[in-house]
Amino acid sequence: MVFLPGLNIQWPISQEIISGKKTVETRTYPIPAKYIGVDILLIETPGPSGDFKARAAGILRFEESFQYKNKKEFYLDKRHLVTEDSDWSWKKKKWGWPIASFTPFEKTFVIKTARGIVFTQKIKLPPSLPPVLRRSDSLSR
Secondary structure, eight states, rough: OOEOOOOEEEETTHHHHHHHHOOOOEESSOOOOGGGOOEEEEEEETTTTOOOOOOOEEEEOOOOOOSSSSSSHHHHHGGGGOTTSSSSSSSSSEEEEEEEEEEEEEEEEEOOOOOOOTTTSSSEEOTSHHHHHHHSOOOOO
């Protein structure tokens, strides 16, 4: 069995990562060191406007995160696609998590565990995934 940690990202933002348009995820904290350069499931959550159950959409890898110095620097970086009228706009200091790679699954699978970084540390991958997507050392965008 193969297990991976997961990161919850709300729809439709998740779709921007899947399409390759969004290349930096933003959070109010740095990426935990144990998640840099390792495979992480992109768990697409419905948020207030999606009509589906949380699902794994693919495998992400992140580079080391960085902190934006100020609001101006944050909005000058267009890689994250966050606008001033977004729910994820600058309200307090932000960190950028550069996406090193993303490999989509041909078919998503429902995540049945509780959400949140504590509960998504060990998600079981279904055996139906191709073997290359169940290894932790062979992913690229």
